[in-house]
Amino acid sequence: MKKLILIISIMFSNFVYAKCKLDLDSFYFQGLKGERTISDDRTKFITVYPKYESIDSEYEEDMHLFVSIKDICEIKNPILGSIEIYRMIGKDSYKMIKKNGNEVPDGNPNEANWEKKPYITVKKKFELKDGMIMVPKIPVKKIVEENLKKGEHVWKFKVVIRDIFSPSPNVIIVDHVLSD
Amino acid sequence: MKRLLFLTFTSVLVGSCVSMPPDQVNPALGEFTPMQEEVKRNIEQMERDAPGFLKRNQLPTSDELVEELNDHLSPRSNCNVQFEEEEKANNNRSPLLDNPESQTLLSTLGDQPAPGGNVTFKLTDPGEDVNKVVQSGYQLYGQEDKRIYGTARTIWNLQAAGRLLSKEGIIMGVGDISQKNGGSLRPTHNSHRAGNDVDLRFINKAGIGKACYYQDKSCYDEDKTYTMMKALVDVDPNNIKTMYVNDPSLNKRLRDYLKNKYQMTEAQVNRKVSTWAGHDNHIHISWNGG
Numbered sequence: 001m002k003k004l005i006l007i008i009s010i011m012f013s014n015f016v017y018a019k020c021k022l023d024l025d026s027f028y029f030q031g032l033k034g035e036r037t038i039s040d041d042r043t044k045f046i047t048v049y050p051k052y053e054s055i056d057s058e059y060e061e062d063m064h065l066f067v068s069i070k071d072i073c074e075i076k077n078p079i080l081g082s083i084e085i086y087r088m089i090g091k092d093s094y095k096m097i098k099k100n101g102n103e104v105p106d107g108n109p110n111e112a113n114w115e116k117k118p119y120i121t122v123k124k125k126f127e128l129k130d131g132m133i134m135v136p137k138i139p140v141k142k143i144v145e146e147n148l149k150k151g152e153h154v155w156k157f158k159v160v161i162r163d164i165f166s167p168s169p170n171v172i173i174v175d176h177v178l179s180d
Numbered sequence: 181m182k183r184l185l186f187l188t189f190t191s192v193l194v195g196s197c198v199s200m201p202p203d204q205v206n207p208a209l210g211e212f213t214p215m216q217e218e219v220k221r222n223i224e225q226m227e228r229d230a231p232g233f234l235k236r237n238q239l240p241t242s243d244e245l246v247e248e249l250n251d252h253l254s255p256r257s258n259c260n261v262q263f264e265e266e267e268k269a270n271n272n273r274s275p276l277l278d279n280p281e282s283q284t285l286l287s288t289l290g291d292q293p294a295p296g297g298n299v300t301f302k303l304t305d306p307g308e309d310v311n312k313v314v315q316s317g318y319q320l321y322g323q324e325d326k327r328i329y330g331t332a333r334t335i336w337n338l339q340a341a342g343r344l345l346s347k348e349g350i351i352m353g354v355g356d357i358s359q360k361n362g363g364s365l366r367p368t369h370n371s372h373r374a375g376n377d378v379d380l381r382f383i384n385k386a387g388i389g390k391a392c393y394y395q396d397k398s399c400y401d402e403d404k405t406y407t408m409m410k411a412l413v414d415v416d417p418n419n420i421k422t423m424y425v426n427d428p429s430l431n432k433r434l435r436d437y438l439k440n441k442y443q444m445t446e447a448q449v450n451r452k453v454s455t456w457a458g459h460d461n462h463i464h465i466s467w468n469g470g
Contacts, residue, residue: 050391051391
């Protein structure tokens, strides 16, 4: 009897998991501190939390990562899983191209390669929030600033989410632009 | 021998001020191009005007040497005149600043400072008073207030544009400029070193600089952002160095504005208005540092 219950519960959880899928192209970062701004009606100051689809010059030390879920997903908090973060490191200058007689950056990384080992591996409690999975407190500043040689830049980083929804890893690639 | 050296030296001097047009690079054998003819005439003239000691084939006396040095060092060479004219053009006042209405609005800011100089001028935060923000026409959005230092001219330009825009009901969102005394802001910025570069939010539907992506039409207001850009150009049009404007439509409008209002050529506009990766949620503007 116990075996039967176990089999049924595994089947049910697999059924639920099968319905839950991350939309790996739809994600954004959001800071914890936020940004002080005048309200649209110009009566007071408010704090807003801008959404960043890539990491630019305005990143905070830690930022939440939000990933959309495809379809309706019957799952409850908290969701346990783990993440690994890999970095793509290259020269801190853009490849340049000729355009209209001027040399302009083409926006592509310069001689960059992925690190073979994950820079960060950590177990996380994910949260379901507003129909999205929130991966809390990604240490963005550490990822893009630490352990770099002079003249290097972290052009992208890869967030590999494991052990939620499916046995196969979910991979999100985040751009870190070299802002001018 | 001395004459040969003198002629060589003068030829180099003349040649260095003149760039050879492409159609005059390969003349027919045995012929002089108009440019070469001119150089030849100049050399002959210089031979005629050559100082006495060269004609005598002797070393100059001390008086002759002083006279010769004064003749060559005091007057401005053609190269200098050309350079100074370009500099003068760069420092031309904006017509906007001679408009009486603008003069009244900007009177408390004092005269527009010269370009360049120390990066020790802080863009003051209008503070906690909402009315002050509305009147000044800008607010700060950067994470760190240590990155809001610029040259006197940059800060003046921002404050002047802010005042003009406040009349239009627009409040700019000003982000990173430079750190005090300048220097590298890596890894967050490649430039922003000399107090001449400024990041600005796009203007939203309510007329306020907010963190909008230009692709997000529910937030981004192209017309109001265009009004902001025109004010920033108008306060210092001859000194604009670059503007990174990723919204293709706004980019085109700005290029047309520079061409039509300030008679800039296509090549000049290409240098001043372009796009840059990572600028989908803000604009970068920089002025020449003098």
